[in-house]
Amino acid sequence: MKKDLKYEEPITVLVVENNDGDFVLVEDYLFEKFKSIEVKRSQDFKETASTIEKNKSSLSVILLDLHLHDGSGLELIKKVLTAANDIPILILTGYSDVSIAQLSLQLGVYDFLVKDELNPNLLYKSIDFAINRRQFICQIESERLNYENLFNFSPQPMWLLDHDNFKILNANYSAIKNYGYSLKEYQDMSFMTLHPKEEQEHVSKWLSDDTHTAKNDNFIHLLKDGTQIKVDVHSEEVKSASNEKMTIVQSNDITETLNHIETIEIQNNSLREIAWTQSHVVRAPLSRILGIIDLIETHKDNIEDLSFWLNELKNSSNEMDTIVKEIVNKSQNFNLTNQDE
CATH class of the missing domain: 1.10.287 (Helix Hairpins)
Structure with a gap:
């Protein structure tokens, strides 16, 4: 049996199951396939919420039965999802609940397993996938936060524009502080508003030029109070998570220079x-x-x-x-x- 143990990293699994026979079966499968595992059990939603709250930092995955005495079906799933936050949830269901289980995927559940088809390998693969997927999502979220911080805390004013119409989608703290506009005001205006009228056609063509990914040029920018400053402007095309084209623009005040x-x-x-x-x-x-x-x-x-x-x-x-x-x-x-x- 030791040859079959594949998962080396220690994990903690919460099994939400009020049927003793089903719990013992799942527990046996878990011990068979995971070398270092702690199994916790809860039998109703109240106990589940309490266990999650006490073990949020250590829980690797939650196995959730859809029928508890204080909740069931989609309503139970929604409550557990709220309590679990980003902890992966796998549904343990019967054939009669498959349609509900499928709907649960749209709510954020990682997977659903039919109890009558459950075996050690299937349970292992589903848990392994859920843990890896969570790590991948956490990594993406961490990178997103890093890029967001690089954008927001850059000492140079920066704007994120709609690639097609140059509407301002976002502005960093430096752009808000140095130009005098609030984020809400920025999001209601076009980037062209920052340029005098005689420059706007040239700026529009410059931003629309896709021959080079990154480019820079010198322009005049208008602050909210009407002050004109001379700026060195850099722009680059970027893509959103949904693959939509956007333009990121950075300015450097070169008036004093x-x-x-x-x-x-x-x-x-x-x-x-x-x-x-x-x-x-x-x-x-x-x-x-x-x-x-x-x-x-x-x-x-x-x-x-x-x-x-x-x-x-x-x-x-x-x-x-x-x-x-x-x-x-x-x-x-x-x-x-x-x-x-």
Whole structure:
């Protein structure tokens, strides 16, 4: 018999059965096919609800008979489903209850087993499938929550759009905080509302372009209070759980960056102007001064010429002084502007 034991992981099974003979049979099947198993039993719904509440974290699966003295049929199934939350439920039923058991699948029951056809292998396979399916569903739910958190808690504003009409389906916390719209307001508007009218046609074509999965471009966004900001926008096509096409959009406010670049360009122009002044305007009076000095040295015996050239030397020196003062003034203005930035 040990050769037939297949399931190695420890599990806990709650058998909801008020018939002693049926319970003993199911219990034997469970011990035959599961190596490490704890079997709990309840005989009515009240006891079942209490057992579930006390063992929610440890219960692996619930085997539910459809006929208890305090409940039966679909009503019993609904109450146990509510109490069990995400614990897998397998129905143990007779032939007369098959139609009800089939309906129970639509409510969230994992499987139903006809008692007269029950055997160790069938019970094992159904429980094994239910446990694996629950783990898979939990994994998917965990991944969904992770993606939801990545979306909601991203520091960059993000929106989820209908792929066809660009209606906003969802917006993250950053988009709500930075743009001023509530989630309800977002869900009542199109993404185009965030763009000035002259941009909307271009944005629509840009979002509709399916030649590339991911793309980015620079646009203007309008905040709720009317403020315009310059943004770098990224978009990518995604699919929902039902395989519907959607578009996820992320914006990055680059207003300060562009303003900083503009300031740098203005400063560079000022620097180029100062450099040009130094290399051209200053050279003119400097050349005259050097020339006058040379003439004085050449004609130092001619007093009349010396007086004239000294006067020219004074004029050129004053001219150069004025130019130097202008350069110093421009440099100081440049430094003050740079400090303000």
